[in-house]
Amino acid sequence: MKATAIVMRKELYRVFSDKKMIFGLFVMPAMVVIGIYLLMGIMAASMMQDRAAHEPTILIYGASESFQEYIKTIKQDPQQPGIVTIGNTVYHIVWTEDESEFAAGKDRIYSGDLDLLLSFPEDFDEQIMEYKEGAAAPDLKTFYNPSEDYSDNARRDILADIIEPYRQSLLGQRIGDLEQLTVFTVDKENDESVIQNDNKAQGKLFGTVIPYMITILLFAGAVSLGTDSFAGEKERGTMAALLMLPIKRSAIVYGKLFALMILSGFSALVYGGAMIFAMPLLYRTLGDMLGQDLRFSPVQMCMMLIIIVTLVFLYVALIALCATFAKNMKEGSTYITPVYMAVIAVGVMSIFKEEVVDIQYLIPFYGSTIALKNIFTFEVTVPGFLFAVLSNLLTGALFAWLTARLFQNERIMFNT
Amino acid sequence: MAFLILKIRKESRNHMIEIQNVTKIYKLNKKQMAEQKSSSSMKVAVRQVSFTARDGEIFGVLGPNGAGKTTLLRCIATLLQPTEGKILVNGLDTGKEGEQIRRITAFLTNEIKLDPHFTPKYLFRFFGRLHGMPEEDIERRQKELFDYFGIQEFEDKRMEELSTGMKQKASIAVSLAHDPDIIIFDEPTNGLDIITARAVTDYLRLLREKGKLIIVSTHIMSEAQKLCDRMAMIIQGTCAFQGTLEEALAINHTEDLEDAFFEMYRRVMEVEK
Ligand SMILES: Nc1ncnc2c1ncn2[C@@H]1O[C@H](COP(=O)(O)OP(=O)(O)O)[C@@H](O)[C@H]1O
Ligand SMILES: [Mg+2]
Numbered sequence: 159m160k161a162t163a164i165v166m167r168k169e170l171y172r173v174f175s176d177k178k179m180i181f182g183l184f185v186m187p188a189m190v191v192i193g194i195y196l197l198m199g200i201m202a203a204s205m206m207q208d209r210a211a212h213e214p215t216i217l218i219y220g221a222s223e224s225f226q227e228y229i230k231t232i233k234q235d236p237q238q239p240g241i242v243t244i245g246n247t248v249y250h251i252v253w254t255e256d257e258s259e260f261a262a263g264k265d266r267i268y269s270g271d272l273d274l275l276l277s278f279p280e281d282f283d284e285q286i287m288e289y290k291e292g293a294a295a296p297d298l299k300t301f302y303n304p305s306e307d308y309s310d311n312a313r314r315d316i317l318a319d320i321i322e323p324y325r326q327s328l329l330g331q332r333i334g335d336l337e338q339l340t341v342f343t344v345d346k347e348n349d350e351s352v353i354q355n356d357n358k359a360q361g362k363l364f365g366t367v368i369p370y371m372i373t374i375l376l377f378a379g380a381v382s383l384g385t386d387s388f389a390g391e392k393e394r395g396t397m398a399a400l401l402m403l404p405i406k407r408s409a410i411v412y413g414k415l416f417a418l419m420i421l422s423g424f425s426a427l428v429y430g431g432a433m434i435f436a437m438p439l440l441y442r443t444l445g446d447m448l449g450q451d452l453r454f455s456p457v458q459m460c461m462m463l464i465i466i467v468t469l470v471f472l473y474v475a476l477i478a479l480c481a482t483f484a485k486n487m488k489e490g491s492t493y494i495t496p497v498y499m500a501v502i503a504v505g506v507m508s509i510f511k512e513e514v515v516d517i518q519y520l521i522p523f524y525g526s527t528i529a530l531k532n533i534f535t536f537e538v539t540v541p542g543f544l545f546a547v548l549s550n551l552l553t554g555a556l557f558a559w560l561t562a563r564l565f566q567n568e569r570i571m572f573n574t
Numbered sequence: 575m576a577f578l579i580l581k582i583r584k585e586s587r588n589h590m591i592e593i594q595n596v597t598k599i600y601k602l603n604k605k606q607m608a609e610q611k612s613s614s615s616m617k618v619a620v621r622q623v624s625f626t627a628r629d630g631e632i633f634g635v636l637g638p639n640g641a642g643k644t645t646l647l648r649c650i651a652t653l654l655q656p657t658e659g660k661i662l663v664n665g666l667d668t669g670k671e672g673e674q675i676r677r678i679t680a681f682l683t684n685e686i687k688l689d690p691h692f693t694p695k696y697l698f699r700f701f702g703r704l705h706g707m708p709e710e711d712i713e714r715r716q717k718e719l720f721d722y723f724g725i726q727e728f729e730d731k732r733m734e735e736l737s738t739g740m741k742q743k744a745s746i747a748v749s750l751a752h753d754p755d756i757i758i759f760d761e762p763t764n765g766l767d768i769i770t771a772r773a774v775t776d777y778l779r780l781l782r783e784k785g786k787l788i789i790v791s792t793h794i795m796s797e798a799q800k801l802c803d804r805m806a807m808i809i810q811g812t813c814a815f816q817g818t819l820e821e822a823l824a825i826n827h828t829e830d831l832e833d834a835f836f837e838m839y840r841r842v843m844e845v846e847k
Contacts, residue, residue, distance in 0.1 A: 395687040404677040
């Protein structure tokens with residue numbers, strides 16, 4: 159145990175006393191992450207500028223006379239017909255009786271060109287006037303795209319500032335009928351109200367890809383450290399001196415592994431810290447664009463951290479195992495490259511996986527990437543999360559144990 | 575009381591290495607087979623070698639390159655396991671009690687190197703601690719050894735900045751940090767300049783005076799003649815002779831160990847034919 163600590167300290171000192179290594183492990187990652195985020199922010203910002211010219215537009219199909227009258231008298235600026243101002247937003251109101259224009263309106267909502275579509279049932283006014291007790295109230299349909307900020311806001315504004323007062327005014331006219339307060343309903347019979355582009359909803363993917371990319375970058379960072387610590391030590395002939403010590407060979411292996419874990423863990427913290435730091439740069443613009451909040455909650459961050467730390471342990475142990483087989487650094491990277499590819503492939507596979515059952519989280523590497531993705535989208539289950547952590551720890555421990563076993567093998571250790 | 579007995583035992587110079595019928599066979603992979611121009615996937619590096627070395631002497635394992643010297647020394651140092659036979663160091667089996675043996679043993683070779691990134695001072699402390707030495711012992715030993723080999727001048731320089739001679743001195747000092755009773759030294763002067771080589775062989779003699787057991791390997795017979803009290807001649811993995819320097823010279827009717835070696839070598843080759 160003491161020997162493990164001494165070996166670990168030396169490995170840590172090795173890195174922390176080397177400016178180049180500190181730069182490569184800690185400074186550069188932070189710069190890379192902040193750089194990526196800045197770039198994404200800039201790109202998003204330029205997209206936003208295109209949108210600055212966006213004029214929120216509302217298409218109203220088959221509007222009842224009373225509604226048209228209501229808007230004209232109450233809301234509309236007499237100087238500028240067709241314009242309604244709510245808060246700071248200027249809405250363009252377009253009236254139509256054309257059914258094909260109504261159908262096209264849905265497509266325009268989808269593409270983000272139109273922000274809100276209102277559809278009145280036929281004989282809306284008649285239904286309200288001739289309303290009989292027990293009959294269904296007429297239903298006003300709205301169509302909008304919640305993943306578009308403009309659309310989401312438009313619906314909220316219109317419902318609160320136009321539809322609701324309109325309803326109140328109708329209610330006032332029917333003051334005699336106190337029993338029936340429902341004048342008309344909104345979207346009671348409309349399941350198609352939400353028109354959303356699923357690809358855009360996958361703006362979430364950004365959030366998924368970033369933590370995943372971080373694990374991949376961590377692997378890359380651990381590769382150079384791990385091959386140096388295991389294969390490099392053999393190549394330089396410094397390993398034999400360690401093997402001549404009156405300590406268990408496993409103590410050497412674990413000391414090196416712990417040091418690698420701490421270094422990669424630190425690196426992960428740097429990535430994480432840089433993310434948190436750079437996130438505001440990004441989500442302010444990107445979040446607007448995607449119409450959703452890209453901030454992580456503390457619980458999400460903790461879960462991600464736990465997954466990443468245990469995954470780092472697994473990576474480090476895997477790298478150590480591969481590097482131990484190698485005689486020198488070059489051979490070490492040769493052995494690790496296909497493993498690295500496989501890890502990336504598994505990760506990419508899991509990103510596009512939609513449905514998972516809890517037990518799949520147990521699959522090494524795969525489970526963690528699903529977990530990272532689903533933590534972000536709030537889809538992760540507690541057993542799934544625990545399974546992923548467990549899988550990392552168990553597989554990592556197995557690799558560490560195998561590495562220690564390899565250290566006992568003289569063909570592996572002395573095959574000069 | 576127990577402490578006293580332990581101390582007496584340590585002083586009583588009972589160190590001994592017994593090599594009993596040791597054979598070491600390497601398994602070769604395809605690349606190695608090609609390199610060694612061997613059609614067999616086995617390489618017998620050491621064949622049924624037996625000898626005993628005691629404290630207070632410098633025992634030489636002599637032979638040409640490829641004879642199996644390094645292999646044999648690595649077996650004694652517990653780094654390799656004999657394929658057949660066994661090796662006892664102070665009665666401890668290298669196969670089963672390696673950790674205990676390594677506590678009192680140092681294995682030096684110019685193939686074993688020290689981490690280029692670190693300074694001699696750091697490495698001395700590092701190895702001392704891993705030997706379980708208390709800090710003040712480490713300090714004392716460091717002063718002793720660094721004084722002797724003149725390491726202080728470069729004790730704070732990284733290994734990679736040192737010359738070959740400096741590196742070798744630092745590596746010897748670090749290997750001897752724990753004041754081992756048994757010193758196994760593979761080709762002690764190989765690659766050293768004449769002055770460093772002399773410092774090293776002088777130090778080995780000093781260790782002998784202190785009652786340590788020293789095993790060195792070398793292919794330089796003139797060096798062995800000056801240094802070794804007893805020796806084993808290894809030719810193609812087998813032990814062609816073992817005994818004192820005087821015996822080696824006497825039975826071959828010569829004053830020169832190199833001549834004696836060639837005489838033995840010729841005989842082995844004749845038998846082979
Ligand atoms: N790890 C190894 N694998 C295979 N063959 C080896 C290995 N080490 C040494 N040998 C072979 O064993 C023989 C003895 O080598 P060695 O003990 O290094 O000799 P020496 O030290 O006397 O020069 C040589 O033929 C060498 O090629
Ligand atoms: Mg040799």
